[in-house]
Amino acid sequence: MMIMEAGIGTLVVGAGSAGLATAAALVKAGQPVSLLEKADQIGASWAGRYDSLHLHTVRWLSGLPGLRIPRSYGRWVARDDLVHYLRDYAELYGLRPELGVTVERIERAENSGWLVVTDRSVRACSRVVLATGGSHTPRLPDWPGLETFPGEVVHSADYREPSAYAGRDVLVVGAGNSATEIALDLLSVGATVTLSVRTPPNILRREILGLPTQLLGLALIKAPPGVINPLIAATRRVSVPDLSAQGLPRIRNPYTQFEETGTVPIIDTGIVAAVRRGRVRLAAAAVSFDGPRVCLSDGSTVEPDAVIAATGFTNGLVPLVGHLGVLDSRGWPLANGANELPSARGLYLLAIQPRIAGQLFEIGLQSRAVGQAIAAAA
Numbered sequence: 001m002m003i004m005e006a007g008i009g010t011l012v013v014g015a016g017s018a019g020l021a022t023a024a025a026l027v028k029a030g031q032p033v034s035l036l037e038k039a040d041q042i043g044a045s046w047a048g049r050y051d052s053l054h055l056h057t058v059r060w061l062s063g064l065p066g067l068r069i070p071r072s073y074g075r076w077v078a079r080d081d082l083v084h085y086l087r088d089y090a091e092l093y094g095l096r097p098e099l100g101v102t103v104e105r106i107e108r109a110e111n112s113g114w115l116v117v118t119d120r121s122v123r124a125c126s127r128v129v130l131a132t133g134g135s136h137t138p139r140l141p142d143w144p145g146l147e148t149f150p151g152e153v154v155h156s157a158d159y160r161e162p163s164a165y166a167g168r169d170v171l172v173v174g175a176g177n178s179a180t181e182i183a184l185d186l187l188s189v190g191a192t193v194t195l196s197v198r199t200p201p202n203i204l205r206r207e208i209l210g211l212p213t214q215l216l217g218l219a220l221i222k223a224p225p226g227v228i229n230p231l232i233a234a235t236r237r238v239s240v241p242d243l244s245a246q247g248l249p250r251i252r253n254p255y256t257q258f259e260e261t262g263t264v265p266i267i268d269t270g271i272v273a274a275v276r277r278g279r280v281r282l283a284a285a286a287v288s289f290d291g292p293r294v295c296l297s298d299g300s301t302v303e304p305d306a307v308i309a310a311t312g313f314t315n316g317l318v319p320l321v322g323h324l325g326v327l328d329s330r331g332w333p334l335a336n337g338a339n340e341l342p343s344a345r346g347l348y349l350l351a352i353q354p355r356i357a358g359q360l361f362e363i364g365l366q367s368r369a370v371g372q373a374i375a376a377a378a
């Protein structure tokens with residue numbers, strides 16, 4: 001029997017960057033807000049990522065509204081420093097999330113408002129902000145024959161550091177930033193690394209002539225695809241050598257690919273040189289397993305000792321709100337940030353999809369807008 005807890009005000013789900021920034025915006029606007037977090041600490045999704053992780057977005061465009069990330073954290077903020085920053089942010093605004101509470105489902109309340117079903121109780125509230133993150137549930141492809149593979153297969157979400165792979169032959173599946181950074185990690189301990197790529201990604205330098213490439217995304221934030229595509233393609237052409245021969249051809253319409261697939265560009269932190277020098281070999285997409293062999297889409301096979309699947313995440317929204325008609329057929333929100341759907345007034349879905357100007361930057365914009373929208377409606 002669930003306990004029903006009465007409530008007014010806004011319930012924010014998730015104490016990551018987006019949840020904290022929205023709760024802070026509501027506190028600043030004098031609005032009642034509660035914050036629920038399934039983990040036992042603030043910033044849990046960052047704390048659980050691999051040791052070598054640094055932001056690809058520059059420090060001064062990655063902070064949340066009202067608190068700069070300290071300069072002492074450097075230009076490209078390390079994982080643990082970001083977690084510290086998020087804790088300091090919560091402290092600054094007096095945010096005390098209820099930790100260890102998992103939200104399982106959101107329902108419409110009978111008259112107005114929402115019911116938030118958690119693993120402990122049902123909470124009534126006027127408004128709900130879902131800030132549960134776009135990189136929510138690790139996605140592992142349903143590879144035929146996977147169970148016949150004698151080596152270990154881990155998702156990048158479970159990878160921390162490379163020491164266990166020293167001297168071994170590792171197939172990294174995927175071509176996002178996690179895949180390329182894990183590949184570099186593995187090289188550092190003398191592993192033999194093959195990168196299995198299905199869709200060749202766009203590749204950009206982290207900075208050009210001392211300026212973060214993120215600034216280009218910021219400048220183009222409102223530009224149409226017809227302008228963005230050639231500019232980004234040209235940026236790659238002039239700054240990244242041609243890797244077609246190695247299996248990473250240039251993309252004609254990189255922004256359209258990003259919009260359609262949600263695949264963020266690889267931000268080069270060493271992978272370009274490693275591929276050029278043949279230290280990381282490219283292979284076709286992994287399609288199935290046959291005992292020790294991994295079968296690739298071009299008909300060839302490889303026999304690695306271990307596989308790391310950097311194959312991305314789903315946003316995990318279907319069980320929470322899939323029954324409310326607020327998601328499209330791929331599970332993406334039909335409306336983001338302060339844009340409520342007329343059929344779901346008071347339900348806000350925050351910063352779920354990757355954005356060209358950087359997701360943390362976008363979270364700053366969206367959290368402010370949601371705070372203002374809720375304050376105006378209250």
Ligand SMILES: Cc1cc2nc3c(=O)[nH]c(=O)nc-3n(C[C@H](O)[C@H](O)[C@H](O)COP(=O)(O)OP(=O)(O)OC[C@H]3O[C@@H](n4cnc5c(N)ncnc54)[C@H](O)[C@@H]3O)c2cc1C
Pocket residue numbers: 013014015016017018019036037038039042043044045046049053054055056057062101102103104131132133134135136178350351358359360361363
């Ligand atoms: C490897 C990697 C590197 C990245 N690098 C960058 C970068 O350099 N720059 C950038 O801008 N973005 C980057 N991102 C994107 C990054 O995820 C976001 O910028 C940011 O963390 C998103 O914040 P968020 O609050 O939306 O989600 P999260 O940080 O994931 O926070 C969501 C929170 O919700 C909680 N939660 C989830 N489900 C529930 C539930 N059902 N009930 C209760 N609580 C729940 C989670 O425990 C978590 O604490 C990166 C992502 C990954 C995976």
